[in-house]
Amino acid sequence: MTISRRQLLGYGGASLGAVLLGNGVWNAASSFAAPSGTGNPFTLGVASGDPAPDGVVLWTRLAPDPFAVDGSGGMPAKPVRVEYEIARDDRFRQVVRRGSVVATPELGHSVHPEIHGLAPDHEYHYRFRVGGELSPAGRTRTMPSLWSDPDELRFAFASCQAWQDGYFTAYDHMAAEDLDFVVHLGDYLYEYGVGTNKRGVTVDPRFHTETFDLARYRLQYSLYKSEAPLQLAHARFPWIVTFDDHEVENNWAGDISQADTEPDQDPAVFRLRRAAAFQAMYEHLPLRRAQIPSGPDMRMHRRLRYGRLADLTMLDTRQYRDDQPCGDGGGVGCADRFDTDRTILGAEQRQWLLDGFSSSRARxxxxxxxxxxxxxxxxxxxxxxxxxxxxDGYVADRDRVLAAAQDRDVRNLVVITGDRHQNYAWDLKRDFTDPDSPVVASEFVGTSISSGADGADMNEDGVKFLAANPHMKFFNAQRGYVRVHVDRDRWRSDFRVLPYVTKPGAPVSTRASFVVEDQRPGVQPA
Structure with missing residues (x-):
């Protein structure tokens, strides 16, 4: 692993040694013994992520007291050795990898061992051990080899899980699906206090305040990750994650806080908050070394390949964007949203995306x-x-990306999206200002896990959107996730919805299914 001087100076509270120990780049010294009498350290569960043909990254965070006021998780301020093992079977009789890493206080006693040397397109089971304590077992799966031609891919995508708006029941149902991986598209947590909540429960006053510093972000992640359905879904499948805005602050844009209208707003203050938020995010998710934050910077755009069937390109539409045009809201007549210099991706990420269009051989x-x-x-x-x-606030970037998909002969471009707390299936046109512009791609927008509370099948938004947007073929505003099946000839999205989330135990059903046919851009009813 190569660490630049900029990265070294940017780790903040986490020293370079702490980072390398927690990722297994340096061997874990046997002297880092587990503390005695601290209780179960695996209260936040286990996870795996970013699968590759030869391995995955594993994750856990030691937290015998996940709600310790200082954000320490109840761990002493010293390093602790964590062992792991990977097996072909769920009883761990056929162990194929064993190793250890060191959980350090600088990274909240989280560990992210990157496992290599596994067989492609295989299922594995993993677990951790600290002293005499054994973690729950997780299941993961490697990607097919890069030059293989898989018959099919099954995954689900989700976003927007506001704890205060309802229960995470959707993850119980997701965990029962037959999936190769899960994609989480952002708003894994919300920065808001949860003293007032639609669950109707009393919450410790420490959680009533908005999150600003590292200790408070750690507490907020502990609250979310203590949810059993979320832990179950993490333990069942490898996850591929990114962030949107609420992992830091609502509607942030680059170095600009949502509070950019305040005359005393200092971008340096916001960057400190962003650094704390990014460190806490890294500490609580199965992310690789490539995603280790460097202060307030964190590279999240990356590409994962599922043989020659599919390329998954994860975007970052927050870190490199210009400020929203005409304010953070919306309206009519904002000429600045058409400014050709305005970007949501940043020039470097946009070029990386378009180069990927040209170089990919995936179907x-x-x-x-x-x-x-x-x-x-x-x-x-x-x-x-x-x-x-x-x-819609960055039209030039949208037009460049969608035009490139057609001009560079992308065989099938399908966008999966979160944020909106609503389900859409719609066509993507090369130029939305031209009614005769061709359809060049398809987009499936997935609803929230819980944000927005119970929701409805149809609401006032849906009536307006379906009337105003001829490219929209489906609308729904219930909670849930989207299940996807892809083969060589067809993409199928099933909108899996729950009737309520403000109380636990809701059933799940498929509200609608839409397909995209090979080399035929645009969505169609299944």
Whole structure:
């Protein structure tokens, strides 16, 4: 592993040694013994992520007291050795890898061992051990080899899980699916206090405040990750994650806080908050060394390949964007949203994305995207009334990406998106200002896990959107996730929805299914 001087100086509270020990780059010294009498250290569960043909990254965080006021998880301020093992069977009789890493206080006693040398397209089981304590077992799966031609891919995608808005029941149902991996598209947590919540429960006053510093972000992650359905889904499948805005602050843009209208707003203060948020995110998710934050910077755009069937390109539409045009809201007549210099991706990431279009040999190009690319007109009349935070506020970047998909002969481009707390299936046009512009791609927007509370099958938004946007073929505003099946000839999205989330135990059903046919851009009813 190569560590640049910039990275070394950017780790903040986490020293370079702490980072390398927690990732297994340096061998864990046997002297880092587990503390005695601290209780079960695996209260936040286990996880795996970013699968490759030869391995995955594993994750856990030691936290016998996950709600310790200082954010320590109840661990002493010293390093602790953590052992792991990977087996072909769930009884761990056929162990194929054993090793150890060191959990350090600088990284909240989280560990992220990267496992290599596994067989492609295989299922494995893993677990951790600290002293006499054994973690729950997790199941993971490697990707097919790069030059293989898999018959099919099954995955689910989700986003937006506000603890205060309801229960995470959707993950119980997701865990029962037959999936190769899960994609989480952002808003894994919300920065808001949860003293007032739709669960109708009393919450410790420490959770009533908004999150700003590292200790408070750690507490917020502990609250979310203590949810049994979320732990179950993490333990069942490898996850591929990114962030949107609420992992830091609502509607942030680059170095600019949502509070950018305040005259005393200092970007340096926001960067400190972003650094704390990114460190806490890394500490609580199965992310690789490539995603280790360097202060307030964190590279999250990356590409994962599922043989020659599909490429999954995860985007970052927050870190490199310009400030939203005409304010953070929306409306009619904002000329700045068409400014050709305005970007949501940043020039470097955009070029990386377009180069990937040209170099990929995959049958399906999948973009993991945070906020809707498709135009969302809220006025059924002649005016175009849109929100400015999604790609509607950055029209030139949208046009460049969608034009490149056609001009560079992308065989099939399908975008999967979160953010909106609503389900859409719609076509992506090369130019939304031209009614005759061709359809060049397809987008499936997935609803929230819990954000927005119980929701409805149809609401006022849906009536307006379906009337104003002829490219929209489906709308629904219940909670849930999207299950995807891809083979060589067809993509199928099943919108899996729950009737309520403000109390536990809701059933799940498939509200609608839409397909994309090979080399035929646009969505169709299944």
């Amino acid at each position: 399906w190009q999948i973009l993991g995207n945070q906020a809707p690319i498709g135009q969302t007109d809220r006025d059924p009349g002649e005016a175009v009334d849109v929100w400015y935070d999604p790609w």
